[in-house]
Amino acid sequence: MDGMTDETMARAALCAAAEPGEALLNRLIDHVGAREALEAIRTQRIPDGLAASKDEEHRFERRLQRWSIRLAAAAPEQDILVCERFGGRLVCPGNPEWPTTLDDLGSQRPYALWLRGPGDLRYGCLRSVALVGSRAASPYGLRVSADLAADLATQGWTVISGGALGIDAAAHRGALAADGPTVAVFANGVDVPYPAANDGLFAEMARRSLLVSESPPGTQPQRLRFLVRNRVIAALSRGTVVIEAERRSGALSTATWSQKLGRVLMAVPGPVGARTSVGCHRLLREEGATLVTGPEEVIEAVGRIGADLAPQPETPVLPRDRLDRETLAVLEALPARGAAGPAQVAAKAGLDLPTANGKLGLLAAGGFLERAPGGWRLTPAAKQRR
Structure with a gap:
């Protein structure tokens, strides 16, 4: 000491x-x-x-x-000795590693934080997103959580969650799989693996990332502390993504705190009627949450204004999209059914006859048109794309 x-x-x-x-x-x-x-x-x-x-x-x-x-x-002396024994530390307000965003909690901020793992808490929280959701997650939710966490971690964002079964654990594992930073905020001591099923995950996080708690080593979990710790998850991050949540869910507590603190609140839509997505859909419908479906949209929501914009969704490029304006005008001049002569097409397209004839030849070579009695007609494939 x-x-x-x-x-x-x-x-x-x-x-x-x-x-x-x-x-x-x-x-x-x-x-x-x-x-x-x-x-x-x-x-x-x-x-x-x-x-x-x-x-x-x-x-x-x-x-x-x-x-x-x-x-x-x-x-307290024994608590600090135990913490030092497993390579942990106590971080207090004013310390270099103390995230000043916790001060946004005002009279409900932590007195100090017990940390375990090599990660730097303050630095990691500069670019961080909380991913939270149901313990009884669906295969869809687990996949979305792991993929989203891995993609965010790959792009240098810290993934924060609560270490619970379901969505939380999938988020932590996704970030670790991408060799990225992740933080678990416990409702018990950082040396107490709860739930026990995540013992291996916590051991790996202690080796590579960071475990955080407001309670001294050895503290066992109590039900109310899970709701209380959610305010820390929200305060440490720049925004919260709710991936799956039932109508009554602890993840919705984190969402409420995120809004109270002025953080960005996001939700992932789920299958219509899915019990595990009722909470997400309510956040989107009633609480003004931002709908997100991928890492780019999350980063745009929490990132720097004008610098972290999500790319526009790509739309399929059809062969007709590559045609120049005059060629497209000739194509549009052809009737949906039947045929038309070159002079008729030229007049409708607003082109002289030699130009129209040239474009008709190009369209025929591209598989858009074929010769027919009385002139030209659309091919069956061109009709389907029209």
């Missing part, structure tokens, strides 16, 4: 004393700083000028009592 500051140790203790993102604790920290906030919890004394009313004073008293009980069981 060489070089560990009192501020870092205090924030490690605060992570253990309170649930992530408690507004009252952040107000206390803003008022007196992390070290004095920790002392206020130990002594259960409210700093002067903090509570604006009697009701607020009672709220602080109840919280200080609760935090004090949890603090008595905390072991």
Whole structure:
């Protein structure tokens, strides 16, 4: 623990004393700083000028009592030693690796973050997209998630998700398959593989990328913490893509936070009537989410204005599209049924007869026309393309 500051140790203790993102604790920290906030919890004394009313004073008293009980069981020094043992670190506000986008959370921002893995969190979040969705994902959703993550990672974008089964895991695996950066935000300690089925994935991410948590090492997951951690996923990224979501889905919580924070909200459409896409379709229909179907559209939505534009979708090029204006006019002058003579075609196309005859010969050579009694007619293939 060489070089560990009192501020870092205090924030490690605060992570253990309170649930992530408690507004009252952040107000206390803003008022007196992390070290004095920790002392206020130990002594259960409210700093002067903090509570604006009697009701607020009672709220602080109840919280200080609760935090004090949890603090008595905390072991921040041990937490930091355990973190160092598996190559992790604690990042605090003001540290070079602290992403300033987290400050957008205001009174619900993290007190500190426990990290595991070689990736640089702040640098990785400069160009980052969150991919989230259903745990019970369909084969369609898993394919879209993995492909989209791989394509984004190939183009230098960090893929952020929650490490859950389904869409999250597919996104992390897709980014790793493309040898790109990916970040998993946990609702438990970064040394606790949850869900256990993703143990191998987390081990690979710890070796090559980054695992992040607001809770100290050894912390077991609790249901409410999954919803709370979604605000961090939204705040770390420049935009959130919901790939699959049922009507009630944790991914929709991340979508809500993305909108609250002014981030770009995107959704992938799914099969009509698919239960796993009901949430996505509601976001598109009612919440103003941007419809995206590929990496170029995602990058255009979250990238630099005027610099990261998606290419226009390519349309099939037909043989007639390559004809010059006069030749096309002659082709259009031919009737859909029956034949027409050269003079009739020339008049309808607005060309002199020699020019029209020349164009008729070119069109015949290209398979558009054929000779017929009384002049020229369209070939069967040309009729189908008309």
